[in-house]
Amino acid sequence: MDTIQELALSLQQGEAKTVGELTRRAVSEGVDTKTILDRGLIAGMSVVGDKFKHHEIFLPDVLLAAKAMYSGMDVLKPLLLKEGIPTIGKVVIGTVQGDLHDIGKNLVGIMLKGAGFEVIDLGNDVSPERFVDAAQKEGAQIIGLSALLTTTMPVMRIVVDLARKRHIYGSTKIIIGGAALSAEYAHEIGAHAYCYDGVNAVDQVKRLLGMN
Amino acid sequence: MTPFRERLRAPVPIVGDGALGTMLQQRGLKPGECPEKLNLDRLDVVEEVARLYVEAGAEIVETNTFGGTPLKLAQYGLEARTQEINARAVAAVRKAAGEKAYISGSCGPCGRMLEPYGDTPAEVVFEAFCTQIQALAAEGVDLLCIETMTDLSEASLAIQAAKSVAPTLPICATMTFDPTSRGFFTIMGVSVPQAVEGLSKAGADVVGSNCGNGIEAMVRIAEEFMKHARLPLIIQSNAGIPKLVGETATYPEDPEFMAQKSRILADHGVKIIGGCCGTTPAHIAAVRKMVDALPK
Numbered sequence: 001m002d003t004i005q006e007l008a009l010s011l012q013q014g015e016a017k018t019v020g021e022l023t024r025r026a027v028s029e030g031v032d033t034k035t036i037l038d039r040g041l042i043a044g045m046s047v048v049g050d051k052f053k054h055h056e057i058f059l060p061d062v063l064l065a066a067k068a069m070y071s072g073m074d075v076l077k078p079l080l081l082k083e084g085i086p087t088i089g090k091v092v093i094g095t096v097q098g099d100l101h102d103i104g105k106n107l108v109g110i111m112l113k114g115a116g117f118e119v120i121d122l123g124n125d126v127s128p129e130r131f132v133d134a135a136q137k138e139g140a141q142i143i144g145l146s147a148l149l150t151t152t153m154p155v156m157r158i159v160v161d162l163a164r165k166r167h168i169y170g171s172t173k174i175i176i177g178g179a180a181l182s183a184e185y186a187h188e189i190g191a192h193a194y195c196y197d198g199v200n201a202v203d204q205v206k207r208l209l210g211m212n
Numbered sequence: 213m214t215p216f217r218e219r220l221r222a223p224v225p226i227v228g229d230g231a232l233g234t235m236l237q238q239r240g241l242k243p244g245e246c247p248e249k250l251n252l253d254r255l256d257v258v259e260e261v262a263r264l265y266v267e268a269g270a271e272i273v274e275t276n277t278f279g280g281t282p283l284k285l286a287q288y289g290l291e292a293r294t295q296e297i298n299a300r301a302v303a304a305v306r307k308a309a310g311e312k313a314y315i316s317g318s319c320g321p322c323g324r325m326l327e328p329y330g331d332t333p334a335e336v337v338f339e340a341f342c343t344q345i346q347a348l349a350a351e352g353v354d355l356l357c358i359e360t361m362t363d364l365s366e367a368s369l370a371i372q373a374a375k376s377v378a379p380t381l382p383i384c385a386t387m388t389f390d391p392t393s394r395g396f397f398t399i400m401g402v403s404v405p406q407a408v409e410g411l412s413k414a415g416a417d418v419v420g421s422n423c424g425n426g427i428e429a430m431v432r433i434a435e436e437f438m439k440h441a442r443l444p445l446i447i448q449s450n451a452g453i454p455k456l457v458g459e460t461a462t463y464p465e466d467p468e469f470m471a472q473k474s475r476i477l478a479d480h481g482v483k484i485i486g487g488c489c490g491t492t493p494a495h496i497a498a499v500r501k502m503v504d505a506l507p508k
Contacts, residue, residue, distance in 0.1 A: 055392040058401025060363075063329035098244030100287055100323075103399070125244060150454045150461030151243035180454050180461065 003029055004040045011044030011072065012051075014064025020071035033079045037116065041072045045114025049199040059103070066110040073113070087118040089209055092134045093144035094122035096155040101148035104177060107198035108144055115202045128159040135163070135172050142205050145191070147178040157189040164190075173208045177201060213311050216354050216382050219271075220418070220444055225478050225503050228272045228448055228486020229265040230496045232318075234463075236261065236276070246288040248280050251300040258301065262308035268493035269500030272484065273313045274357055275301040277348065278320035281340040283332075287323060298347035306352070316357045316384070317348035319370055326365050334369060341373035349378035357384045359422050359448075360488075362398035364410040371414035384446045384484065385416035388423040389433055396433055404436040412443055420446035423488045425453055426465055427473040434477055444483035451490030463490025471498035478506055 001009075007022040019041075026036045048065040051057045080087075091112050095105045102124050109119045120138055122130055135143050143163070147153045156176050163169040173192040176185070186194035192208055195201035206212045219226060236247055239257045250258050258276045265273050280298045282291040290297065298317075305315045322340050324332040345356060356374050361367035367385055374383050387407045389396040396404055404421075411419045419441055421433045430449035437445050451463035451470060474485050485503070487495050 055394045055397065058397065059399050060329040060401065063325070067329075098242070100244065149243060150456060151237060153456060153461075155243075180456065185456060 004031060004036065007036070007040035007072065008044035008047070011041060011065055011068045012047050014061060014068050016064075016068040016071040019068040020075060023072040023075040027075065027079065033076055033083055034085055036072075037076055037080070037085075041069050041076070042114060042116050045069055045111070049111055049114065049202070053197070053199045059107070062107065062110060066114070069110075069114055088116045088211070089142065089205065090118045090120070090138055090140040091142040091144055091205060092120045092122065092131060092138060092140040093146070094126035094131060095124040095146045095148075096152050096159070097125055097127045098155060099147050099149050099152035100124045102146070104148065104179075104198070105144075105146035108146065108177060108195070108201045111198035111202050112144075112205065115206075117205065128155065128162045131159050132162050132166050132168065136166065136168060140172060141209055143172055143174045144195075144201065145174065145176045147176075147181070150180045153178065153180060153185070156191065160190045175201065175204055175208070213314070216314050217417070219314075220382070220483060224506070225482060226271050226484045227269055227496065227500050227503055228316075228446070228484050229262075229270040229274055230268075230487035230491035230493065231450070231489050232261060232274060232276055232278070234489055235264075235492065246285070246290060247278065248276060248285065248297050248301070249288065249290060251276055251297045251304070252293065255300055255304050259304040259308050262305045264493040265496055266309050266313050268496040270486065270496050271313050272316045272355070272486065273305050273309050274316045274318040275305050275348065275353065276318070277301045277344065278318045278359070279323070280319070280348075281322045281344045283322040283324055283337070283340040284320070294343055295347045298344055299351045302348060302351035302353055314354040315352070316355050317345065317353035317381075319344060319348075319356060319358045320360050321362070321366060326363065334365070337366060338369045338373050341370040342377050345370075345374050346377045349381055353381065355382040355384060357386070357446075358416075359384070359386045361385070361387045362402065363400040364398075364402045364406060368410055368414040371411065371416055375415050382417045383415065384418040384420070385411040385414070386420045386422040386446055386448065387411070389421055390425065391429055396429075396436065404433060405440045408437060408440040412441070416443065418444045418446045418484060420448075420482070420484070422446075422448040423450050426450065427452070427470050431473055431476050434480055434482055438480055445481070446484035446486075447477050447482050448484075448486040448488045449491075450488040451495065454490060465490070467492070467495040467498035470495050471502040474499050475502050478503060
């Protein structure tokens with residue numbers, strides 16, 4: 001097994017320290033940065049996402065794998081910047097105003113980062129203005145809205161309307177997710193996609209950006 | 213009143229109460245507001261909901277303290293008022309229930325994830341539950357309900373906290389499961405047999421499930437609990453998965469439907485039958501009627 005395979009495997013097992021060490025080792029062995037990212041970190045997270053989707057592993061395992069991924073990313077980030085390797089896309093995410101539930105939103109962030117996207121996480125209780133401001137400032141292609149509570153779901157429509165008013169609707173696509181949501185609801189409020197979980201969010205974002 | 217442990221041994225099921233959060237929302241609790249803050253500002257509303265459940269025939273009424281750990285209250289900057297928030301909630305239920313219902317101190321998740329997958333050390337979570345439960349016990353709850361748990365470690369810490377600060381209080385402990393292609397699991401990956409083993413080992417007196425995906429899934433969860441648990445069971449289902457009609461959420465399962473399915477729970481020997489999100493005093497009244505009509 002080469003360093004990259006070992007790296008992908010220890011990421012799956014959530015071994016943050018080992019992933020950091022193996023990433024550094026791969027760099028020192030002269031493996032190019034993009035390969036370490038794609039075949040090490042992203043490949044590892046893809047297996048994690050797949051197992052999670054099939055309920056073979058659960059949230060704690062995903063969170064541990066994410067921590068491991070971050071410790072590898074910390075090593076790679078300065079190199080990616082220096083070599084001018086772009087991320088495959090920029091996504092602004094957050095839980096809508098009035099809602100403090102962030103597990104689903106965090107999972108979406110983990111899966112998107114794990115797939116190679118740059119994720120700007122605005123946190124919980126995010127106002128419509130903050131979503132749209134951040135998307136404009138960062139030039140994000142996607143805004144991801146999360147809401148667990150049925151009482152906070154209506155805020156999503158306000159974000160969509162504000163994106164229209166600021167003329168970013170369309171060039172920036174809006175995806176939504178949350179326990180009580182549906183594709184019908186996304187359609188009704190004018191969101192571009194409904195994502196039923198974090199893994200699906202990656203598929204939807206790639207579809208909207210014409211990547212698959 | 214018959215001491216709660218004695219009532220647990222009687223053959224007739226005990227009727228629990230229904231939802232609190234959704235009832236408070238109908239009475240003006242806004243999205244994103246701290247439900248427990250009403251214990252400080254609008255105790256009349258909290259008391260009103262408790263009274264409605266007592267009138268509907270609930271024998272157990274829960275306190276408005278689901279998010280009453282200092283860790284959870286800190287999300288609203290209210291951690292310094294933990295004592296007061298919990299104490300006033302107990303007083304409100306007592307005023308509504310008198311000697312007609314047992315007061316159950318509600319303890320929900322602390323809102324933080326434990327190390328190593330999260331950032332919060334076990335001691336911090338344990339301390340938070342100790343603080344809340346001490347306040348509930350001092351004000352005289354009859355039992356505790358540690359509920360909507362998805363992480364077995366957190367549930368066990370809460371039970372251990374109860375054992376350490378209020379060793380004589382009976383403890384109901386419930387977790388929330390979702391159906392998957394591989395059976396029922398909590399989002400943290402706890403199966404029903406694991407929940408039974410862990411909650412029992414930690415020292416719960418009654419184990420079971422609350423919230424979830426509606427009464428039909430809950431009957432299947434209860435059947436799985438039956439296979440593994442030796443302790444009495446508690447089941448408090450929500451009224452189905454909410455659907456948005458216009459901009460308001462409605463729960464699809466009506467009182468008659470829930471009562472009819474709850475009959476299966478009673479036949480299985482489930483000891484405490486109540487409701488969770490979306491259930492109302494009408495749901496509890498229907499369950500009461502069903503229980504009263506059970507063959508003696």
